[in-house]
Amino acid sequence: MIYREAGDFKTSYVDDSQTFPIRFDRYGYYAALVVAFAIVPFVINDYWVNAVVLPFLIYAIAAIGLNILTGYCGQVSLGTGGFMAVGAYACYKLMTAFPDVSIIIHVILSGAITAAVGVLFGLPSLRIKGFYLAVATLAAQFFLVWLFNRVPWFYNYSASGQISAPEREVFGVAITGAETAPWAAYLFCLVFTVLSALIARNLTRGMVGRKWMAIRDMDIAAEIIGVNPLRAKLSAFAISSFFVGVSGALFFAVYLGAVEVGEAFGINKSFLVLFMVIIGGLGSIFGSFAGAAFLVILPVFLKIALADHAAVSPVSNALATLCLAIFGVALLLFLAHLVLRVFGRRLWKDLGALCGIVALIAFFAYALLSGGLGWPTDIVAHVQLIIVGALIIVFLVAEPHGLAQLWRVAKEKLRLWPFPH
Amino acid sequence: MKRHLIAALAGVTMMAGPALAELTIVDLSYRTGPYGANGIPFSDGYQDYFTLLNERDGGIGGEKINLIECETAYNTEKGVECYEATKGEGALVYQPLSTGITYQLIPKVTADEIPLHTMGYGRTSAKNGEVFKWVFNYPANYWDGASLAVKHMMEQAGGSLEGKTIALVYHNSAYGKEPIRTLEKLSEKHGFNLTLLPVDHPGQEQKSQWLQIRREKPDFVLMYGWGVMNQVAIQEAVNIRFPMENFMGIWWSGSENDVKAAGDRADGYKALTFHNLGSDYPVYDDIQKYVVDTGKAAGAGDGIGSVLYNRGMYAAMLAAEAIKTAQEIHGVSDITSQQMRDGMENLEMTEEKMAEIGLPNFGPEFKVSCENHGGNGFGAVSQWDAEAGEFKLITDYFQSDQEVIQPLIEEDSMAFAKENNIEPGC
Numbered sequence: 001m002i003y004r005e006a007g008d009f010k011t012s013y014v015d016d017s018q019t020f021p022i023r024f025d026r027y028g029y030y031a032a033l034v035v036a037f038a039i040v041p042f043v044i045n046d047y048w049v050n051a052v053v054l055p056f057l058i059y060a061i062a063a064i065g066l067n068i069l070t071g072y073c074g075q076v077s078l079g080t081g082g083f084m085a086v087g088a089y090a091c092y093k094l095m096t097a098f099p100d101v102s103i104i105i106h107v108i109l110s111g112a113i114t115a116a117v118g119v120l121f122g123l124p125s126l127r128i129k130g131f132y133l134a135v136a137t138l139a140a141q142f143f144l145v146w147l148f149n150r151v152p153w154f155y156n157y158s159a160s161g162q163i164s165a166p167e168r169e170v171f172g173v174a175i176t177g178a179e180t181a182p183w184a185a186y187l188f189c190l191v192f193t194v195l196s197a198l199i200a201r202n203l204t205r206g207m208v209g210r211k212w213m214a215i216r217d218m219d220i221a222a223e224i225i226g227v228n229p230l231r232a233k234l235s236a237f238a239i240s241s242f243f244v245g246v247s248g249a250l251f252f253a254v255y256l257g258a259v260e261v262g263e264a265f266g267i268n269k270s271f272l273v274l275f276m277v278i279i280g281g282l283g284s285i286f287g288s289f290a291g292a293a294f295l296v297i298l299p300v301f302l303k304i305a306l307a308d309h310a311a312v313s314p315v316s317n318a319l320a321t322l323c324l325a326i327f328g329v330a331l332l333l334f335l336a337h338l339v340l341r342v343f344g345r346r347l348w349k350d351l352g353a354l355c356g357i358v359a360l361i362a363f364f365a366y367a368l369l370s371g372g373l374g375w376p377t378d379i380v381a382h383v384q385l386i387i388v389g390a391l392i393i394v395f396l397v398a399e400p401h402g403l404a405q406l407w408r409v410a411k412e413k414l415r416l417w418p419f420p421h
Numbered sequence: 422m423k424r425h426l427i428a429a430l431a432g433v434t435m436m437a438g439p440a441l442a443e444l445t446i447v448d449l450s451y452r453t454g455p456y457g458a459n460g461i462p463f464s465d466g467y468q469d470y471f472t473l474l475n476e477r478d479g480g481i482g483g484e485k486i487n488l489i490e491c492e493t494a495y496n497t498e499k500g501v502e503c504y505e506a507t508k509g510e511g512a513l514v515y516q517p518l519s520t521g522i523t524y525q526l527i528p529k530v531t532a533d534e535i536p537l538h539t540m541g542y543g544r545t546s547a548k549n550g551e552v553f554k555w556v557f558n559y560p561a562n563y564w565d566g567a568s569l570a571v572k573h574m575m576e577q578a579g580g581s582l583e584g585k586t587i588a589l590v591y592h593n594s595a596y597g598k599e600p601i602r603t604l605e606k607l608s609e610k611h612g613f614n615l616t617l618l619p620v621d622h623p624g625q626e627q628k629s630q631w632l633q634i635r636r637e638k639p640d641f642v643l644m645y646g647w648g649v650m651n652q653v654a655i656q657e658a659v660n661i662r663f664p665m666e667n668f669m670g671i672w673w674s675g676s677e678n679d680v681k682a683a684g685d686r687a688d689g690y691k692a693l694t695f696h697n698l699g700s701d702y703p704v705y706d707d708i709q710k711y712v713v714d715t716g717k718a719a720g721a722g723d724g725i726g727s728v729l730y731n732r733g734m735y736a737a738m739l740a741a742e743a744i745k746t747a748q749e750i751h752g753v754s755d756i757t758s759q760q761m762r763d764g765m766e767n768l769e770m771t772e773e774k775m776a777e778i779g780l781p782n783f784g785p786e787f788k789v790s791c792e793n794h795g796g797n798g799f800g801a802v803s804q805w806d807a808e809a810g811e812f813k814l815i816t817d818y819f820q821s822d823q824e825v826i827q828p829l830i831e832e833d834s835m836a837f838a839k840e841n842n843i844e845p846g847c
Contacts, residue, residue, distance in 0.1 A: 046505055046508075047505045047506060047509065050501055050502070050505040051501075051502040051505050051506060055498065149593055149619070149621075159598065159599065159601070159602050159833060160520075160524070160544070160595035160598050160599055161594070161595055161598045162524050162595045164524065164528075166840055166841065167841070167842075177528065177841075178528030178529055178531060178532040179532055256497065256498070256501065256525060257525065257528060257529075258524040258525050258527075258528075259497075260497070260521050260524070260594050260595050262593060262594055262621060262622045263496070263497060263521055263594060263622060264497060264498075266622065299499075300502065303492075307490075307491075307492070376452075377450065377452065377490050377491065377492035378452030378453050378457075378461075378492060380492065381452070381453040381492045381494060382453060385453075
């Protein structure tokens with residue numbers, strides 16, 4: 001219907017090879033940018049910025065970085081947390097050493113410093129790959145965290161070993177520190193995220209990206225057709241680390257403001273970013289965003305739906321009851337379907353799946369409409385772990401290319417709809 | 422606000438949150454993760470005391486207490502999320518029970534004008550109220566703890582630590598590193614050697630540290646640990662047959678959870694404390710009657726009377742007393758967070774007050790003032806009696822070496838003021 005190529009003619013190669021060749025996609029993208037830059041800053045508040053949007057934007061940059069290395073170039077890395085720490089500490093040292101230089105320059109320089117460190121730890125990738133490389137980057141993770149804990153110079157000899165971001169401004173507007181306005185921190189990170197995505201997208205579809213992908217798909221074949229593995233792999237490590245370093249700098253300076261290296265940049269961070277890339281989709285810029293959004297928003301969503309409890313209006317109470325009824329019916333049908341299947345019968349082919357999905361949606365709609373279920377917080381925390389863990393398994397089994405692939409398939413289907421054959 | 426999220430997702434407008442005429446207390450708890458075993462009893466105690474006030478007295482000064490719990494898992498990012506999610510509900514005071522989260526929140530609460538009470542943890546130099554106007558850490562802090570431990574060890578060694586060695590086994594984070602500078606000063610003053618043995622988060626891996634202790638045979642071991650790290654350390658100490666009476670933990674390393682796993686051999690382990698132990702107080706009868714028996718207890722209700730439950734309850738009691746003080750000062754019952762700060766700053770804990778509450782001789786007497794947000798640094802030493810299965814106080818409350826600590830606090834807080842362009846003053 002509206003999502004189609006018919007009538008959308010391309011008259012040049014440039015038109016044909018653009019990122020969003022379908023007009024509807026392209027306008028959607030422009031609209032999203034306009035909303036993000038021109039509308040969101042006016043409506044955003046502290047809670048949204050600090051709980052959802054900033055972590056999403058910052059993790060998206062880290063995911064783009066890791067996606068370049070792991071998704072595009074095929075070099076498995078478990079050192080993301082360590083490289084983020086390099087970005088954060090570089091930013092801290094620069095901020096305190098050169099207080100008059102703009103924070104924008106500090107963040108970019110932090111990325112450059114991380115790129116250098118990344119290349120250093122990328123050197124083993126020339127000799128080893130796969131699991132062995134994963135272990136080598138894991139060593140980088142532990143080494144870097146140990147280093148920042150061990151050497152007091154990195155945290156300016158402070159008594160606690162914490163680094164905290166002093167107040168810095170861009171065009172007279174505070175970007176770091178407690179007095180930062182929500183919109184300022186948001187816009188600052190948004191600019192970096194959009195630029196990162198643009199750069200990454202264009203790198204990956206140019207010659208550099210093709211070399212990476214050649215190395216990823218079969219390094220020996222790539223070498224034979226003239227790709228220099230040394231330059232391809234090290235450039236992937238450098239550029240990937242650059243983005244990861246930028247995200248680490250923003251994570252420390254803009255989002256948290258004070259950081260303890262072992263906790264903020266521990267091995268968990270490496271895994272978190274890796275999960276974002278896996279769930280989002282390896283080798284996809286959109287996937288980096290989808291994965292980051294998913295893993296940042298899901299815990300907050302579950303917490304609001306399950307753990308909180310707030311007073312609500314009668315209207316939403318009535319709607320909640322309705323949702324509960326729908327949930328009950330759908331669940332019963334789902335169970336009935338399961339029972340029938342055990343006896344080898346089927347009512348309708350897709351009924352089970354449909355009822356399961358409806359039951360799930362109805363349940364969360366009920367939870368949200370009734371202002372949260374008020375479950376004990378520890379149970380919700382465990383439920384979060386279960387759900388995230390289960391999702392990773394499900395994605396690895398059912399759709400290894402992640403949310404990005406689901407999105408791609410959905411778009412393919414939409415383009416053909418309503419004539420699937 | 423999360424209301425907006427609900428509204429946006431559901432497409433339904435919601436009414437305002439909970440009724441406004443309530444005293445909102447947020448419990449940033451952690452019942453999961455490697456620190457959960459210690460986070461649970463603290464949170465239970467914190468919540469049960471407020472539940473008791475609601476059930477028995479109808480709240481404080483006629484205002485019901487609205488308790489919100491938010492799970493942080495001892496994780497700073499989640500702690501920040503919890504803070505942002507709850508501050509709009511009119512939270513009066515935050516007690517995050519995590520030095521990491523405290524460091525995140527200090528600038529935020531200062532900007533938002535909500536008091537932060539970090540009882541026995543957090544940033545030690547926040548004791549200087551002239552710089553840290555919204556942060557309180559009474560009744561004692563980490564540096565007090567270091568000094569108290571050294572004082573006790575000196576007594577144990579017969580009055581002098583000259584030539585002795587003290588090993589500090591610490592959590593390799595802001596929390597564990599806090600006492601190092603104080604201990605260095607004290608080692609200069611008393612002439613003992615200091616060995617530093619960091620243990621990385623979460624603290625299960627300590628073999629090499631204890632190997633070093635076995636080799637070097639320090640005279641005393643002081644531990645700044647938390648969560649699973651404590652249990653492992655005490656087990657390791659038992660394994661290398663380190664004399665338990667020479668092994669002492671800070672107050673966060675001295676709960677039943679920490680010693681029970683090591684069995685009878687942990688007998689004699691010492692830990693500092695800034696409040697009394699056991700459940701032999703009138704207030705526990707009320708908790709049993711109004712909270713446990715009515716089924717309103719937080720958690721499983723099995724930790725009542727344990728060290729950390731008592732500490733959580735003590736924290737809640739201090740918050741409740743500060744609310745009362747604020748209500749008296751401002752003559753209103755429905756106080757704001759700004760008024761709460763005045764209540765905390767003018768808090769005075771006397772023996773009569775504590776006896777009246779039902780906790781006679783439970784904690785040291787102290788008085789908070791604008792200059793001094795940290796109390797007087799009184800603490801006591803407790804010792805684990807494996808046979809009886811409880812910690813027992815073996816000393817009276819004694820004061821830390823203020824001569825050493827006060828200049829350090831001055832120096833550190835002034836450095837913070839300079840970094841952040843704060844004009845110190847009352």
